[in-house]
Amino acid sequence: MAWLPTLIKACYFLAALLFILGLKRMSSPRTAQGGIVWAGVGMLLAVLATFALPDMHNRGLILAAVVIGVAAAWWSGRRVAMTDMPQMVALYNGMGGGAAAAIGAAELFGFSASAVTLLDGGTFTADGAGPDTAQLSLAVLGALIGAVSFSGSLIAFAKLQGWLDRRFVFPGQRAVNMAVLAAAVVIGVMLVTGQLTSPLIVAFFVLALLFGLMMTLPIGGADMPVVISLYNAFTGLAVAFEGFVLQNEAMIIAGTVVGAAGTLLTQLMAKAMNRSLGNVLFGNFGAGGGTAQEIGGSQKPIEAADAAVMMAYAERVVIVPGYGMAVAQAQHKVWEFAQLLIARGVKVKFAIHPVAGRMPGHMNVLLAEAGVPYDLIVDMEDINPEFPTTDVVLVIGANDVVNPLAKTDPTSPIYGMPILDVANARQVIVVKRGKGTGFAGIENALFYADNARMLYGDGQAAAGQLVTELKGVDG
CATH class of the missing domain: 1.20.5 (Single alpha-helices involved in coiled-coils or other helix-helix interfaces)
Incomplete structure (x- = not known):
């Protein structure tokens, strides 16, 4: 053959x-x-x-693992709610990183079992040839990156799932994190130079996993979209490196593509928040806190009937969804309301911020699930110039991405982050469950603006009330 x-x-x-x-x-x-x-x-x-590879071993065990994995993924994928999709992405991404780390572990322990380390650092196997430095370096590097992605993604999953507090910090944390990473790198160099002992390999993986945990624990929930993208890039790179070790072209190409896509997405997400990657990993966004700028005025409530009438006779309406809409599963009611407005001749658009929701594209997926046509969904850069000529903006579940303090308060944790300029619209109606703050833990100046009204209540219930009231408005 x-x-x-x-x-x-x-x-x-x-x-x-x-x-x-x-x-x-x-x-x-x-x-x-x-x-x-x-x-x-x-x-x-x-x-x-x-x-079909001729030198494949344990095909039965591998097939059993594939069947179990496919069955678990099919079951969980069918059952997961759209609001929980970000944490599922984080979990599955972590599994990819863990798989790459496991391949690295198998290779390193295999090298350790067959190699004899000499006093001068040379490494030989039973047949007189051993793994070269490049092979060992890629195995160690892939294992390090994969282990960090695995443990870090698990923490991201736990944060998104609500099992952990938003941040976990202690004095000197950065120094401790760097010390853990430095120790892992030092041991990795020792492995590459031929000191392939089981205790060193175990210590290497323990430190790599620990660094992934410690790097992710202090990051706030508002940064999770960027963190998920970053770990996606890590997983791709780890898979590509281990593909070189195994000389498997499919792993190399797939890992490179995923790593490149994850890197580009991470850069785009950081740019959308006007922050460097270092600031995401070591900054305080999502840590909570107040603002030095005084917010005047008060929140002014509005009834669903009045809000429906206001939008029924508007010429242009822009709807801004956020994670609160996802939690309330209100996307179908919101689209039903939008359809009623369109039937009355109102020009309706949906405005999407790049980091709305818990992961990139989250709001787009929710709106697509509800049946919203793609041509009605507009990105931030395109919709911002239209707000001054918009009669009413309906904000449902969004908070930090529409907060004017991002432009006016240099002491704010979100200062400099590009936002949807909904405050420039003629009227703004905000659907919100209560008076709480967003991920960044700060007050939203939009809610106190003269042209803003608050429609308090659960997103789905509020959208349902708007639908009912709009149906009762005379044509």
Whole structure:
């Protein structure tokens, strides 16, 4: 079967094309579903080709693991609520990093079992040849990055799930974190130079996992979208490095594509918050606190009937969704309300902030699930110039991404973050459960503005009231 290696490589090449084309299609909401299918087919092809490798061992165990993993993913994917999708992404991403770390561990322990470390640092196996420095370096680097992504993603999952407080800090935390990372790097260098002992390998992984935990614990909930993107990039890089160790082209290409996409997304998310990656990892955004700028005025409530009338006779209405809408699962009612407005001749658009929700694209997915046409969903850069000519903005569940303090208060934790300029609209109606603050833990000056009114209540209930009241307004 001399043709088998060629066939396997051809399958890997086709799988790589499907990965890249699938990712390209995921860049647009119109083709994203098809892109996911294409990438999934590519992954299936790569897995089947891998099973055909002549030197594969333990095919039965691997098949059993695949079946268990697919069954668990299918069950959880079918049951997860849209509001819980960000933490599922964090969890699955962590599994990818953990898998890469496990491959690195298997390779390092394998090298350790077959190698003899000499006093001069040379490494030899039983047949006279051992792993070269490049191979060891990639195995160690992939294992380090994968372990950090694994443990860090688990903390991100726990934070999004509400199992952990938003931040965990202590004096000298940065120094301790750097010391843990430095110790892991030192041991990694020792492994690369041939000191492949089991105690050192175990210590290396313990420190790498510990660093992932300690790096993520102090990060606030408002930064989780950026953190998820960063760990996604980490997982991709770890998979690519371990692919080089195993000389598996599919892993190299898939990991590189995921790593590049995650890196670009992380940069875009940080830019959308006007913050550097270092500030995300070591800053205080999401830590809570007040603001030095005095907020005058008071919050002015409005009834659903009055709000419905105000929007019924408006020419232009912009709806700004946030995570509160997702929690209330109000997207279907909001779209029903928007459809009623459109039927009356009102021009309706949905404005999306890049970091609205718990992960990139969260609001877009929710609105698409409710059936909102893509051409009604507008990004921040495009919608901001339109707010001064907008009659009414309906904010439902959004907070920090519409807070004017981001532009006016240099002491605010969100200062400099680009926001949706809803305060420039003629009238603003904010649907909010209570008077609490957003992720950043600060008051929202928009809620006290002269042109803002507060419609208090659960998002779905409030949207339902608006629908009922709008139906009763004379045409």
